[in-house]
Amino acid sequence: MIESRCGLLCSRCKFREQIPCAGCTEMKKPFWGDSCPVKDCCEKRGQVYCGPCSEFPCALLHQFAYDPEQGDNGERIVQCKKWCGKE
Numbered sequence: 389m390i391e392s393r394c395g396l397l398c399s400r401c402k403f404r405e406q407i408p409c410a411g412c413t414e415m416k417k418p419f420w421g422d423s424c425p426v427k428d429c430c431e432k433r434g435q436v437y438c439g440p441c442s443e444f445p446c447a448l449l450h451q452f453a454y455d456p457e458q459g460d461n462g463e464r465i466v467q468c469k470k471w472c473g474k475e
């Protein structure tokens with residue numbers, strides 16, 4: 389049910405089959421770089437995803453969600469809330 393640390397829906401990612409990628413919660417490191425600060429932060433805090441974190445939605449997650457090129461206009465924050473049953 390939970391598809392990523394940040395709220396992104398890996399099942400909808402167009403690169404998943406092409407790479408192939410195991411998905412955010414299964415992979416050791418992202419295919420797009422050496423590490424993802426959101427994934428790392430979440431895992432260091434022992435969180436399955438950002439939603440239940442006491443800092444949610446923190447500045448880092450916000451920055452990722454609203455990045456002009458790679459962001460999704462806050463959709464992943466909304467998805468985290470849905471997974472939490474908050475929305």
Ligand code: SF4
Binds near residue numbers: 392418
């Ligand atoms: S941005 Fe980071 S936390 Fe979000 S799906 Fe990609 S690797 Fe996972």
Ligand code: SF4
Binds near residue numbers: 430442445447448449
């Ligand atoms: S909400 Fe922010 S502080 Fe909490 S786990 Fe996610 S990235 Fe880390």
